[in-house]
Amino acid sequence: MNSFKDAEHLLRVALVFVAATVAFVLVRAVLVPRSFGEYGHYRGNAITEIAAQRVVFAGHQACETCHPDVVTVKNAGKHTGVNCEACHGALATHAADPVTVHPPKLDTAILCVRCHEANDAKPKGFPQVVAKDHSSGLSCETCHQPHSPLVGLGAKP
Amino acid sequence: MKFTRRQMLILLPAAAVAWEAVLARTPEASPNYKVTEHWWGMLVDISKCIGCGNCVRACATENNVPDGYFRTWIERYHVSDDDLANPVVDSPDGGKNGFPPILEPGGKDFFVPKMCNHCADSPCTQVCPVGATFITPDGVVLVDKKYCIGCRYCIQACPYGCRFLNPKTQTAEKCTLCYHRITKGLTTACCEACPTGARQLADLKNPNDPIHAFLRTHDVQVLKPYMATGAKLFYNDLDGSVR
Amino acid sequence: MPVQGYMYPNEVELAWGILIVVYPYVTGLVAGAFILASLERVFHVEAVKPTYRLALLTALAFLLVAPLPLQLHLGHPERSFEMYLTPHRTSAMAMFGFVYLWYLMAVLVLEIWLDYRRDIVLLSQRTNGLKRTFYHVLALGSMNISENALRIDDRVGHVITVVGIPSAFLLHGYVGFIFGSVKANPWWSSPLMPVVFLFSAMVSGIAVVLLLYMFSTWYRKQTIDMRCVDTIARYLFYTFIIDFSLEMLDLVHRIYEADESFRSIDFMVHTRLYLSQIVIQIYIGTLAPIGLLALTQLLKLSEKARKRIYALAGSLVLIGVFAMRWNVVIGGQLFSKSFLGYTTYKIGFVAKEGLVTAIILTLLPFAILWVLVKLLPPWPDRELLPPVGAAATHGDD
Numbered sequence: 001m002n003s004f005k006d007a008e009h010l011l012r013v014a015l016v017f018v019a020a021t022v023a024f025v026l027v028r029a030v031l032v033p034r035s036f037g038e039y040g041h042y043r044g045n046a047i048t049e050i051a052a053q054r055v056v057f058a059g060h061q062a063c064e065t066c067h068p069d070v071v072t073v074k075n076a077g078k079h080t081g082v083n084c085e086a087c088h089g090a091l092a093t094h095a096a097d098p099v100t101v102h103p104p105k106l107d108t109a110i111l112c113v114r115c116h117e118a119n120d121a122k123p124k125g126f127p128q129v130v131a132k133d134h135s136s137g138l139s140c141e142t143c144h145q146p147h148s149p150l151v152g153l154g155a156k157p
Numbered sequence: 158m159k160f161t162r163r164q165m166l167i168l169l170p171a172a173a174v175a176w177e178a179v180l181a182r183t184p185e186a187s188p189n190y191k192v193t194e195h196w197w198g199m200l201v202d203i204s205k206c207i208g209c210g211n212c213v214r215a216c217a218t219e220n221n222v223p224d225g226y227f228r229t230w231i232e233r234y235h236v237s238d239d240d241l242a243n244p245v246v247d248s249p250d251g252g253k254n255g256f257p258p259i260l261e262p263g264g265k266d267f268f269v270p271k272m273c274n275h276c277a278d279s280p281c282t283q284v285c286p287v288g289a290t291f292i293t294p295d296g297v298v299l300v301d302k303k304y305c306i307g308c309r310y311c312i313q314a315c316p317y318g319c320r321f322l323n324p325k326t327q328t329a330e331k332c333t334l335c336y337h338r339i340t341k342g343l344t345t346a347c348c349e350a351c352p353t354g355a356r357q358l359a360d361l362k363n364p365n366d367p368i369h370a371f372l373r374t375h376d377v378q379v380l381k382p383y384m385a386t387g388a389k390l391f392y393n394d395l396d397g398s399v400r
Numbered sequence: 401m402p403v404q405g406y407m408y409p410n411e412v413e414l415a416w417g418i419l420i421v422v423y424p425y426v427t428g429l430v431a432g433a434f435i436l437a438s439l440e441r442v443f444h445v446e447a448v449k450p451t452y453r454l455a456l457l458t459a460l461a462f463l464l465v466a467p468l469p470l471q472l473h474l475g476h477p478e479r480s481f482e483m484y485l486t487p488h489r490t491s492a493m494a495m496f497g498f499v500y501l502w503y504l505m506a507v508l509v510l511e512i513w514l515d516y517r518r519d520i521v522l523l524s525q526r527t528n529g530l531k532r533t534f535y536h537v538l539a540l541g542s543m544n545i546s547e548n549a550l551r552i553d554d555r556v557g558h559v560i561t562v563v564g565i566p567s568a569f570l571l572h573g574y575v576g577f578i579f580g581s582v583k584a585n586p587w588w589s590s591p592l593m594p595v596v597f598l599f600s601a602m603v604s605g606i607a608v609v610l611l612l613y614m615f616s617t618w619y620r621k622q623t624i625d626m627r628c629v630d631t632i633a634r635y636l637f638y639t640f641i642i643d644f645s646l647e648m649l650d651l652v653h654r655i656y657e658a659d660e661s662f663r664s665i666d667f668m669v670h671t672r673l674y675l676s677q678i679v680i681q682i683y684i685g686t687l688a689p690i691g692l693l694a695l696t697q698l699l700k701l702s703e704k705a706r707k708r709i710y711a712l713a714g715s716l717v718l719i720g721v722f723a724m725r726w727n728v729v730i731g732g733q734l735f736s737k738s739f740l741g742y743t744t745y746k747i748g749f750v751a752k753e754g755l756v757t758a759i760i761l762t763l764l765p766f767a768i769l770w771v772l773v774k775l776l777p778p779w780p781d782r783e784l785l786p787p788v789g790a791a792a793t794h795g796d797d
Contacts, residue, residue: 006549009517009542010556013510016540024484032485033304039192041488042291046301047192053337056219057346066168082352086211090218090346098169115209115352119258121233121266122207126353227409246406246740271408280584286494287482306482307475309415310493316584318408318737322415327475384583400738 057085058095066098070147077148078127087111087146108140190340195295196362197334198389199345200371201270203396205355208233208268213253215350219335226321227251228332229272229347236398237264244398269392269399270356272347273298273319273332274380277387281311281320290329296361296389297336302328316384334358361389405741412743414733418758419469421725424575424597426466426765427500428721431572431598432605433459434508434564439635441561447631453778454616455609456512461769463504469761472752492578503571507564513538514557516776518545534775572601579728586661587732592650599643604721606636607714612769614711622781626703630696633710636717637693644686647724664739672734672742677727685720689713 038044063084064071074080085091087106094101118128135142143151208231216222216229231252235245249256252268275298282290282298289305292298300311305328312320312329323330335345339358343349348356359368371377371393378395379388392399403412437455439445471477484501487494513520521543524535573594579585580593610632617624654662669677692713696706730745748754773779 003548006544006546007552009540009544009549010552012540012542013513017505028485031481036288036486039294040291041288041486043288043301043304046291046299046304047293047336049303050299050301050333051337051340053220055338055341055343057215057338057343057349059338059343059349061343079352081354083349085215086350086352090215114211114255115207117255117258119208119256119266120261121235121256121268123204123267126207128207230409232406244740246738248406248409251409280582283490284493284582285488286491286497287479288486288488289482304479304482305476306479308470308473308493309475310491310578312410312415313733314582314584316737318411321410321413322475400740 055092056090058090058092060084062095063091073145073147077145078150079147108146112140112144112146190342192294194362195360197296197339198275198359198361198368198391199272199334199348200357200359200368200377200391200393202355202357203267203269203392203394205353206231206268206270207353207355208252208256209352210252210255211350211352212270212347212356213251215346216332217253219338219346220333222330223324226323226330228319228330229270231256232269232271232399233266234269234396234398235261235264235266236396237261241398244400246400265396267396269395270347271317271319271380272390273334274317274386274388274390275332275334277389279386280314280316280384284310284314286310293336297334297339298331299333299336300329300331302326302330305329316381316386359389359391402744402746403741404743405736406738407736407741407743408738411733411736414730414743414745416729416733417473417745417753418726418730418747418755419473419753419761421722421729422469422758422761423466424572424601424729425604425722425725425762426462426469427575428572428597428601428725429605429608429765430459430462430466430508430601431568432602432607433462433609434568434605435602436606436609436632436635438561438565438568441558442565445631447627448635450625450628450780451609451613451632453515453776453780454613454773456508456515457772457776457778458609458612458765458769459605460508460512461765461772463500463508464768465761465765466500468764469758472757472761492574492581496574496578499567499570499574503564503567507560507567511557511560511564512776514553514560517553518550519776521545569598573598579732584737585732586659587665587735588728590650592646593728596643596646596650599639599646600721600724602639603636603643603717606632606639607717607721610636610710611714611718614707614714616773616779620779622779624707626706629710630706633693633696633706633713636713637690637697640686640690640693640717644690647686661739664735668731668735668742672744673727673731676723677731681720681723681727685716685723689716689720692716 033043033045035044035046036042039047060083067084070084074082088103091103094103113131116128116131118130122128140146210231212229213227213231220228222228229251230248232246232248233252233256237245245261247256247259256268275292275296277292277296279292279298282292285291286308287304287306289302290298290300290311302323307322307327307329309322309329312322315331320329320331322328335343335347338345344358345356348358357368360366361368368391372391375393377391377393379386379391380395380399381388433455436448437452437459440449440452471480474480483494483497487497489495517539520535520539522545524532524539524543527535576594576597579588579597580590582588610629613632614624614629654665689712692709695701696709701709733743734745735742750756
């Protein structure tokens with residue numbers, strides 16, 4: 001047919017487009033991760049991958065398993081709500097292997113001051129002092145037992 | 158710490174077993190954690206925050222956050238007596254090492270911890286072109302760093318400034334609500350490290366979670382409510398000047 | 401001083417840099433050049449016909465370069481195809497990937513192919529070796545250039561151009577929407593943003609074709625068709641009036657409503673953004689060219705004077721529209737979302753997202769265009785004669 005011959009080149013273009021679309025669909029079927037769309041528009045496996053990240057802070061329940069005596073002292077004092085690793089740092093490695101991995105020694109000169117140095121922005125009822133005026137150069141644990149710090153209330157260090 | 162040998166022999170294996178059990182409770186390995194049973198949020202009590210920076214440091218330790226970038230940070234506000242609308246705010250290194258006791262006469266000062274709000278209608282997940290950031294069925298907004306292309310559109314779309322591009326992975330990153338911890342029955346690193354209980358993890362779907370009683374008895378707010386993001390980070394005692 | 405006042409800690413470093421300024425600039429030129437081409441094809445503005453093919457090739461050259469700044473910007477360009485595999489339907493950026501693809505393949509390439517098909521077939525018959533194979537493949541192996549076939553081409557081409565106009569609007573309107581839909585950023589968030597982007601794109605595209613036509617004609621020692629450039633300049637003038645009005649509307653609205661972001665943004669525009677916004681975009685890039693073009697519309701000037709004014713105005717326009725993209729992208733990140741502070745944009749020089757890269761990417765389309773005009777000459781004075789019975793007196797340019 002005459003008119004078909006004159007439009008034949010358009011058919012070739014259409015075929016190129018169809019071929020490209022088919023190729024795209026095939027490539028997509030291969031490349032899209034299997035778990036994609038499981039829960040929503042994302043890779044379902046991402047949830048389990050993220051949840052499998054290594055834990056660095058053991059959490060106070062782990063500490064309390066082996067150190068119930070400290071818990072007793074703490075619960076009687078003002079630091080009852082302060083979790084172990086808030087001062088002792090991240091200790092999951094110690095919880096996993098208590099014999100070889102030891103918690104680092106703490107420096108009260110830095111540690112206590114971080115929370116208790118006086119600052120206008122801290123809540124008014126929170127115990128705070130100007131450190132250099134408070135202790136005349138003595139270290140905090142001279143008078144305060146860290147696990148139960150209120151003098152007179154806690155056990156001797 | 159003084160343990161008798163007898164105590165060591167009993168305690169050590171018990172501790173090891175207990176710890177392994179904790180670590181093994183991934184959503185897959187443990188049938189105990191079902192995503193549909195939880196809807197996570199967090200409560201921040203401004204009246205308790207002392208700006209010690211424990212949370213910022215703990216988060217960086219737990220999640221290997223690169224220096225100079227913050228999954229969580231603390232802001233200090235100084236609101237002068239006659240100008241509520243224009244506070245003076247600072248956050249030296251995100252509050253990581255506390256705050257110097259700069260004293261401004263008059264006015265009021267307070268700390269505001271900030272982090273991802275894990276919005277139920279988050280604008281950041283809306284704009285991700287490939288589906289690399291999403292909200293889990295239990296309400297935590299996460300980033301799939303194997304799928305993220307690093308276009309930074311989500312960083313632009315977050316009204317709270319909580320996202321950044323990790324320079325090592327070249328993918329978007331932010332607070333994950335310590336998803337790897339909360340799915341194992343632990344709390345987040347920042348809540349664990351907070352000495353005053355200013356931060357509390359909240360499971361809005363758990364009827365026994367103290368958040369419900371708290372919300373009934375206190376006045377709480379979210380940041381930028383007019384953005385209608387469905388933020389799940391609730392602040393108690395939040396001043397109107399907080400940005 | 402890098403940070404003034406308070407920025408959220410993660411905001412201090414800009415997430416989108418100069419490459420994200422280059423990108424809307426380049427796509428804008430595409431849309432504008434195409435709209436100019438369609439003036440002749442669809443609206444039968446005969447006067448601009450000499451620039452028709454040049455405008456199409458210009459659009460193609462810039463469209464081919466457009467993805468490059470994006471690829472260089474991405475943290476993982478090797479994963480960028482994910483946008484086509486798993487596009488997130490709520491993301492304007494993802495949907496734009498398909499708008500771009502549609503516009504490139506179904507509109508621009510097809511229209512160029514249909515318009516050039518006769519030349520492609522003739523060139524395949526008149527060249528040898530590699531070039532012959534190239535044209536043969538380009539023709540998709542079909543050598544039919546009978547009158548009927550060409551008439552069909554013309555009709556189909558007409559339909560494509562009609563479809564192409566809203567497609568071009570969508571192409572650059574979408575880029576504007578990518579910014580305009582971000583509620584977190586008050587400098588960007590506006591329903592006017594796609595419209596402003598589109599009209600400034602048209603202005604820049606028309607200007608670049610005007611300049612390219614004048615330059616290439618001068619370079620080839622031909623005579624500039626004054627009726628053509630006068631018409632183009634007139635359309636440039638009208639489009640610019642609309643564009644300027646839209647930008648003024650945005651400004652006035654902002655100042656009048658003065659919402660919570662206004663003070664912070666206003667301060668930024670008067671300080672950190674003063675040079676690029678007030679001086680370069682408004683004075684040099686908008687008011688000066690509008691004034692110059694107004695002169696040519698109101699006064700009867702000599703041909704020489706008009707040519708000089710068009711060249712100057714066109715160049716100022718290109719600078720001004722680049723500044724506009726800069727002010728939107730960079731400006732939107734210089735102020736804090738807390739409205740309490742400002743940061744600075746630290747641009748690298750020879751870096752992946754540095755100044756040198758940006759300059760190369762902006763110049764690259766011209767290099768590509770040079771190749772395109774060699775392969776598919778767009779010059780009206782070099783029409784290839786039909787093969788039947790005529791001696792082949794023309795080679796390629």
